[in-house]
Amino acid sequence: MSGHDTPATESVSHAALEAAAEWFALLRSAPADSDLRAQWQQWLEDDNAHREAWHYVEAVGRRFQALQGTTGPHTTASTLDRVRGRRVSRRQALGSLAGLIGTGMVAWASWRHTPLPGLVANWQADYRSAVGEIRQVRLDDGSRLWLNTASAVNTAFSPSLRRLRLVTGEILVETAGDPGRPFMVDTDHGSLRALGTRFTVRGNQDATQLVVFEGAVAIRPDGTAGETVVHAGEQARFNRDGLLSRGTADATHDAWSRGVILARDTPLDELVAELARYQRGHLGVDPDVAGLRVVGGYPAQDTERSLAMLADVLPITIHRPLPWWTTIKAANDSPP
Known part of the structure; x- marks a missing residue:
């Protein structure tokens, strides 16, 4: 499960995704450890599902790091606003935006997982909101x-x-x-x-x-x-x-307009799917706890607070091996 910025993962198991995220974190912490890299390589070759999961985690990591390394989405946004303000043609807009490639535009478009024409359409819209904004x-x-x-x-x-x-x-x-x-x-x-x-x-x-x-x-x-x-x-x-x-x-479906996601005996995975829309990165739920029922109101624009509220009332723990990878697990689970 993921927010706006990550590709679909329906074909990859939760266990494979979690293992891939753990391997990613381990390799980042010890990049020169040849034995560790050999073990990771063996894990990668053991199953095609492992390779699919690794490609997904790697793609999310690239997007996150690319976004952090650019001049920032606000710089890109201002350029896009200028394009929109001139009301130029679609071809002219694409041409203007192409000039941003050298300053991180491709990285940012990749992060948002939106084809460039779709990105242009969004930013040329009369009214728009950012990820996490209402x-x-x-x-x-x-x-x-x-x-x-x-x-x-x-x-x-x-x-x-x-x-x-x-x-x-x-x-x-x-x-x-x-x-x-x-x-x-x-x-x-x-x-x-x-x-x-x-x-x-x-x-x-x-x-x-x-x-x-x-x-x-x-x-x-x-x-x-x-x-x-x-x-x-x-x-x-x-x-x-x-x-x-x-x-x-x-x-209660319109509660989001007041900044609240209401749960009324809602399965945990459904609530988390809604919360994921308001953040970047991966937000997943272990199948063992996905069916837990949830009641209450949760702040849509403060995912950290919502997750803490859930951890207070449910037998779950929040596991975060990477800054952009969050998983909700059973409280008695340990990381793989």
């Missing part, structure tokens, strides 16, 4: 918009239509009344038409999730002609081909 915006029509961690949105308001485009991440929208101008939200999978409402929209590669708290929202997937109206207290998930699921909404 941002509130009042739109021109009086509507309110919250951006969750690592999110980006474009706006296109005209005398006849109000339209948002979710570029990445998750938003909470509270629409202002304006009967003459429909309020629309576009995603990669379709469009949403607000019917006087408060709702969240979360996008990922496979689907869009809608949760409605007040009013109603009409969903129109890109590949279909009809609309499906989702009412207050309901949630739905859809892709371009249609509705994937629909059910009762979790009334």
Whole structure:
């Protein structure tokens, strides 16, 4: 399990990942120890899963070190802001950003695990939030918009239509009344038409999730002609081909807009998956404790505090062999 900046690890076992992280830490602490390197080499050759796990850990480590070694994301961000401010074409923007390659731009893009065109789109967005940031915006029509961690949105308001485009991440929208101008939200999978409402929209590669708290929202997937109206207290998930699921909404789902992740008899691994969105690096859960049930409110923007709170009430321990590698284990476990 990881935050925004790490590739998927579904094919690699938790045990292999943890062993790889431990080997990485050992080799960093004793780089000249030839016997240790020979043992690591043997471990690496024993199983293809070990090699996959090692490549993953090595990739995360490279990204972390590259980010620390650059002039910093804020320098890169200011350059990207200048590109956005000029409203240049996509080709011009890519050309301008290419000039950053020699000063760490490639390292930073690799750290964020975002292809350069996607990175440009995010930074050219009208409103955006950084990893770990929750941002509130009042739109021109009086509507309110919250951006969750690592999110980006474009706006296109005209005398006849109000339209948002979710570029990445998750938003909470509270629409202002304006009967003459429909309020629309576009995603990669379709469009949403607000019917006087408060709702969240979360996008990922496979689907869009809608949760409605007040009013109603009409969903129109890109590949279909009809609309499906989702009412207050309901949630739905859809892709371009249609509705994937629909059910009762979790009334606390918008708590992130107040900086809180609420757990109500939630499996530990699900809660940690949410916390991982607010930090860089790897945050994993040992399968032995993944099913522990959790109750309470946890600060979204303070992962360290959230982990400490969990360790206070659950039989777990927080294991961190590397600054960017954190694992939640059973309290009686010892490092491999």
